[in-house]
Amino acid sequence: MRPREAGWFDRAKLEAIGFDCGLPVTPEHASRYRVQPPRSTFAALEYEGEVWRGQIDDAANPDALLDTHLAVIDVDNDAAVLRRRHPDRRRVAIVAATAVLQYVANPGQPPFSRGQGHRGLACRDQRVPRVAGSARALSARALSRRVAAALHEPRYRVTVTWGRRLEPWITGVQPLGPSTTR
DSSP: OOOOOOTTSOHHHHHHTTOOOOSOOSGGGHHHHHTOOOEEEEEEEEESOHHHHHHHHHOSSGGGSOSOSEEEEEEESOHHHHHHHOOOTTTEEEEEEEEEEEEEOOTTSOOEEEEEOSTTOSOOOOBOOGGGGGHHHHHHHHHHHSOGGGTTSOOEEEEEEEOTTSOEEEEEEEEOOTTOOO
């Protein structure tokens, strides 16, 4: 299977957030690209947007799809700049993130570099209010009623609110019935 190309997170975007991409992307310079440390930046996460829909349309194996409906669509070292580029607060969250530069050998084709921002998002913790603490019970109850094949279906809807410091916290949990969809 041929690796995916750089897409939007290409050399120009990597350089814009601080990676050194001055050398040609060749096997001779692969080690230089592989040793660059990750960069702290900000990422725009879009909920059920074009990137996510494209992943579904392109998937040869639906089981290989990500378990999230969020996709990283942009990065920048300035959160305010990202918000101006992506003003829809209902569909796009701006979060602190860690970006990684990847060197892709791409056998039979020229190598390329690309960035990844979804690996290591800086959101390590979420604040869970006492009312949402029942999510564990909801999950256990749903598991006892369902067969193993249905584990990928949503069992509850979680509302996440993003604060001024780009920190997420859970503000609500709603159980979903067996036939309920998002």
